[in-house]
Amino acid sequence: MKVVILGLGYVGFTAGCCISSEGHSVVGIDVNQKKVDAINAGTPPIVEPQVGEMLKDALAKGLFRADTKIGDHLEDADLAIVCVGTPSAPDGSHNMGYIADVTWQIAEAVKRAGTGTLSVAYRSTIRPGTVEELIQPIFISALGEDFEKRVSLVYNPEFLREGSAVKDYFQPPKIVVGTRDAQPNPAMETLNRNIDAPTFHVGFRESEITKFVDNTWHAVKVAFANEIGRVCLESGISARKVHEIFISDTKLNISPYYTRPGGAFGGSCLPKDVRALQHIGADIGANLHLVDSLIRSNEAHKHALFAYACDGLEPGARILMAGLAFKAGTDDLRESPNVDLARKLLNAGYQVEIFDPAIEADMLIGANLGYAYSHLPALERLLISKKEAEANTYDRILAANATIRELSLTDESNIRDLGTLN
Numbered sequence: 349m350k351v352v353i354l355g356l357g358y359v360g361f362t363a364g365c366c367i368s369s370e371g372h373s374v375v376g377i378d379v380n381q382k383k384v385d386a387i388n389a390g391t392p393p394i395v396e397p398q399v400g401e402m403l404k405d406a407l408a409k410g411l412f413r414a415d416t417k418i419g420d421h422l423e424d425a426d427l428a429i430v431c432v433g434t435p436s437a438p439d440g441s442h443n444m445g446y447i448a449d450v451t452w453q454i455a456e457a458v459k460r461a462g463t464g465t466l467s468v469a470y471r472s473t474i475r476p477g478t479v480e481e482l483i484q485p486i487f488i489s490a491l492g493e494d495f496e497k498r499v500s501l502v503y504n505p506e507f508l509r510e511g512s513a514v515k516d517y518f519q520p521p522k523i524v525v526g527t528r529d530a531q532p533n534p535a536m537e538t539l540n541r542n543i544d545a546p547t548f549h550v551g552f553r554e555s556e557i558t559k560f561v562d563n564t565w566h567a568v569k570v571a572f573a574n575e576i577g578r579v580c581l582e583s584g585i586s587a588r589k590v591h592e593i594f595i596s597d598t599k600l601n602i603s604p605y606y607t608r609p610g611g612a613f614g615g616s617c618l619p620k621d622v623r624a625l626q627h628i629g630a631d632i633g634a635n636l637h638l639v640d641s642l643i644r645s646n647e648a649h650k651h652a653l654f655a656y657a658c659d660g661l662e663p664g665a666r667i668l669m670a671g672l673a674f675k676a677g678t679d680d681l682r683e684s685p686n687v688d689l690a691r692k693l694l695n696a697g698y699q700v701e702i703f704d705p706a707i708e709a710d711m712l713i714g715a716n717l718g719y720a721y722s723h724l725p726a727l728e729r730l731l732i733s734k735k736e737a738e739a740n741t742y743d744r745i746l747a748a749n750a751t752i753r754e755l756s757l758t759d760e761s762n763i764r765d766l767g768t769l770n
Contacts, residue, residue, distance in 0.1 A: 349426035349538055350375070354450050356383060356414060358394055358513070359471055359506055360431030365392075365399045366517040368406035370542060375421045376414040387414040398514040418453050423461040427535040428454060429504075430470045444482060447472060451483050455490035458498050467535035469502035473559045479503055479526070479552040502526065502533050503555040507562070523547040526555025565607075571638045578634040579625070610767040611748070612649045612685040615674040619643065619683045650685050653766055654692045657746050665698055668742045671749035672704040672731075679706045681720040686748040689766075690730070691723050702730045703737040704751055 349372050353360045356378035368374040378384055383393045390407055392399050406412035415421065422428060432446040447470070458466055470483065479501055487495040503526035508516045523545050525536050530551045540547070548555075573591070580587035594601055606613075613619070622642050629636035661667075674684040681687050693700050709728040712720055720727055732740075737755055745757065747765040757763070 349373070349535065350424055351539070352377065352418075352421050352425045352428045354378075354418070354428060354430045354454070355432035355446075355472070356380075356387065356393060357431060357433060358396075358510070359508060360429070361387070361393055362396060362399060362508060362513045362517060363429060363431065363471070363506070364412060365402040365406065366514060367539070368409075368411040369402050372411070372539075374406070374412045375425075376412070377416070377418055377421070378414065379416055381416055384414040384416050387412075396513050397511065402514070418457045420457075420461070422454065422457045422466060425466060427539065428466060428468045430454075430468065430472060432472055434472045434474060442473065442475060444474070444478065447474060447478070448482060448486065451486045452490070454499075455487050459490055465496075465498060465500055467500045467502060467533055469504045469533075469536060471504055471506050473505070474503070474556055475560075476553040476556040478556060496528075500533060500535075501528065501552075502536055503552050504536060505555060505559045518543060520545045524555045524558050525549050526552045528552065568638070575629070575634065575636045575638055579629060579632065579636070582632040582634050612646050612653065614646075614683045614685045616680060616682045619646070650688050651692075653685065654689055654696075657689060657744070657764060657766065658693065658696065658698065661698070661743055663697055665743035666741070667693060667698050667700050668737055668740070668745045669693075669700060669702045669748050670704075670737070670745060670755060671747070671751035672702050672707055673749070676750035676753075677706055679708070679712065679716065681707070681712070681716055683719070687720065687723050689746075689748065694724075694726075700730060701732045701737070701740070701742075703732055703734065703755065705734065705754065706751075707731060 351364075351367050351372050351374050353364050353367075353374060353376045356364065356376045360376065360378075364374045364376045376384075376387065386393060387403065388407070390404050392403055403412065430447070430450055432450050434442040434444065434447060437443045454468060470479065484495075484501065487499055487501070491498050505524055506517075507520045507522070520543065523540055523543065525533060525547065527533055527549065528551070530549050532549055576590065577587045579585070580590055600606070622639065625639055626636060626643075628634075629639060658665075658667075669686065669690055672681065672684065672686045672690065674680055674682075674686070690700055690702060709720075709731060724730065734754065738757065742762065745752075745760075745763045747763055747767060749767060752763070752765075
């Protein structure tokens with residue numbers, strides 16, 4: 349293919365070197381004349397392992413050249429990749445000026461060119477909705493409502509780390525391709541055909557949010573690790589040994605568990621241990637700001653689940669909760685988010701019934717008993733049998749945990765799954 353890359357910064361230049369190394373013809377566009385001249389002379393604009401040799405090889409084979417203007421480079425191109433910067437604006441948002449400007453340039457170049465459809469893939473980090481609300485309208489303005497006959501838009505985030513960018517290009521953790529209809533794009537299929545990685549074909553917005561989710565999670569991990577490190581430092585504990593123990597657990601600690609959006613955390617361990625770590629941090633002066641925010645974030649999520657559970661219901665509506673315990677198949681109600689949810693629903697005036705076969709009100713003991721009745725004094729009256737749950741009619745059924753699987757319901761249209769927010 350002929351690939352035109354717009355923006356020869358860290359991402360764009362690395363991509364150009366990697367793409368040309370596979371035999372594709374690459375034209376890189378950048379407004380910086382000194383950078384363009386250096387690239388054409390064989391000098392990389394960045395310091396990164398392997399790119400220098402790759403550039404020299406590509407130049408020798410006539411597979412890479414740089415220019416300051418789009419000109420007619422798009423006329424016979426198969427794919428354009430946008431890698432311009434999206435720096436922070438004063439309010440913390442992304443400055444979309446470069447994206448808008450380069451999109452106008454591409455649209456005008458396509459308008460001047462002949463027939464054919466050009467795939468235009470954006471790799472710059474952009475907020476969800478940018479393709480549909482900024483990029484697409486620019487193409488419509490320049491090319492008309494049937495612009496998709498001339499351009500096929502793609503959002504394709506990159507996952508490169510400085511110092512291992514070339515390796516990461518060819519061995520990424522995943523490939524995410526966002527299109528209007530969540531279907532594969534032929535040019536992107538050709539571009540990635542030699543890369544073995546899980547590939548997700550999704551809509552624009554799912555692809556656009558990917559980098560935000562990933563990078564914020566990485567920031568959480570760094571902040572969390574450093575807060576634990578401060579506790580260890582102040583307590584005379586080996587942070588290195590604690591880290592070694594922590595990462596050895598790939599069943600829970602380093603795994604997909606606990607990272608699926610759904611219910612709030614609760615149960616007998618997480619809330620009390622988080623509060624205890626908060627106390628330790630305050631006592632020794634470790635200042636655990638991330639840990640301090642966890643309970644507040646969890647309480648906010650509980651309220652969000654309540655709003656989601658009763659959204660659209662009339663006052664006094666009849667609700668069935670499938671599951672009250674923190675986990676299905678247990679009777680542990682201590683700090684169960686479902687207990688809080690039931691209490692909020694009752695206080696809001698809804699008629700609530702609860703199906704949870706693992707819970708027998710007269711069998712609860714100790715702290716479990718105390719927590720249950722201090723939050724839900726009418727617990728015994730609220731609990732119903734499987735037969736009743738299946739026979740009664742409800743305005744909404746809430747799948748609070750996996751207990752919902754034990755019910756055979758004729759109408760599943762009014763079920764809201766609080767475990768996956770669906």
